Amino acid sequence: MADDIEQRLGAAAEALREHEVTTRRVADLRARVDETATLLTALRTRSAGEEKDVARLEGLSLTRVLASLRGARNDMLAREQAEADAARYRVAEAAARLAALRREHEAAQVRLNQLAEAPTAYAAMLDEKERYLAGSGDPRGALLLELADRRGRLTGELREVGEARHAAHAAQEALMRVRRELDSASGWSTYDTFFGGGMVSSAIKHSRLDDAARAAAHADRCLAVLRTELADVDGMNLIAPRLAIGSLTRFVDVFLDNIFTDLAVRSRIKQAVQNVDQCAQLVREVRARLEQRADQARAALATIEAERHQLLNVR
Numbered sequence: 041m042a043d044d045i046e047q048r049l050g051a052a053a054e055a056l057r058e059h060e061v062t063t064r065r066v067a068d069l070r071a072r073v074d075e076t077a078t079l080l081t082a083l084r085t086r087s088a089g090e091e092k093d094v095a096r097l098e099g100l101s102l103t104r105v106l107a108s109l110r111g112a113r114n115d116m117l118a119r120e121q122a123e124a125d126a127a128r129y130r131v132a133e134a135a136a137r138l139a140a141l142r143r144e145h146e147a148a149q150v151r152l153n154q155l156a157e158a159p160t161a162y163a164a165m166l167d168e169k170e171r172y173l174a175g176s177g178d179p180r181g182a183l184l185l186e187l188a189d190r191r192g193r194l195t196g197e198l199r200e201v202g203e204a205r206h207a208a209h210a211a212q213e214a215l216m217r218v219r220r221e222l223d224s225a226s227g228w229s230t231y232d233t234f235f236g237g238g239m240v241s242s243a244i245k246h247s248r249l250d251d252a253a254r255a256a257a258h259a260d261r262c263l264a265v266l267r268t269e270l271a272d273v274d275g276m277n278l279i280a281p282r283l284a285i286g287s288l289t290r291f292v293d294v295f296l297d298n299i300f301t302d303l304a305v306r307s308r309i310k311q312a313v314q315n316v317d318q319c320a321q322l323v324r325e326v327r328a329r330l331e332q333r334a335d336q337a338r339a340a341l342a343t344i345e346a347e348r349h350q351l352l353n354v355r
Contacts, residue, residue, distance in 0.1 A: 046188040052165040053192030059158035061272040062151050068271050069145035080134040087127035093120045140261050191344050198337040204269035208327045211266045214259035215320045221252035226309045
């Protein structure tokens with residue numbers, strides 16, 4: 041009887057912990073979905089304005105006539121088209137982030153629904169534990185059930201830390217890929233700038249930048265997943281928001297902000313590399329802290345198991 045209650049109490053405690061962290065996850069993701077949706081609305085409004093600017097220059101309008109008289113229509117049209125392209129790019133990127141966040145939120149909500157009975161089940165187990173202890177004359181019973189409760193919670197914590205470690209590894213791998221793509225683009229940019237270059241080297245440079253942008257978008261999604269996983273780990277909720285502040289959404293900003301005031305691609309690649317390196321350093325710190333937490337949880341579980349065996353071996 042005692043062994044059965046012990047096992048079920050441990051499982052109930054583990055499920056209760058998962059219910060608690062999943063509740064926090066759903067709330068955090070809901071807030072991030074709302075924030076990103078608001079941003080996407082603003083970006084779409086801005087993009088629509090840029091499209092109108094292009095249409096004014098392309099159509100028969102006073103703006104077109106004045107630009108033509110100044111001999112600057114082609115330059116102005118190119119500028120407006122570039123700004124419209126940049127606005128569309130930002131919209132597409134924000135839409136992809138929002139879709140990913142919504143998928144995470146829906147998955148977390150489904151899991152929370154599955155765990156809906158966990159608090160009730162845990163309370164019922166505590167009642168059963170109380171009845172058992174009241175009728176048991178064995179003083180070891182209370183200690184064994186207390187250890188089972190602690191073991192269940194620690195097992196849940198170790199699972200959450202493991203999921204966060206997996207996400208951190210994926211983020212680090214993704215950042216390393218971005219760094220490699222930027223290094224390649226930087227090499228071609230140097231050749232294009234200082235050694236004559238030409239159409240071929242310029243085309244390769246821009247191809248490498250496109251590769252880096254795609255890699256950065258993937259890395260940004262990996263960082264978003266890591267941020268979600270860290271929110272589930274006690275003591276890591278303070279470091280999680282830093283991943284958003286230093287996230288690679290800034291990668292696009294490096295290349296699209298003030299696109300006509302600074303056309304030095306090399307300097308922008310350098311800035312992007314610095315952003316990636318800073319983010320990679322943060323992920324390394326996160327991995328180190330997660331390793332430490334995993335070691336602590338395993339050590340605590342080992343201690344509990346040793347105490348349990350000692351109690352069970354007492355005659």
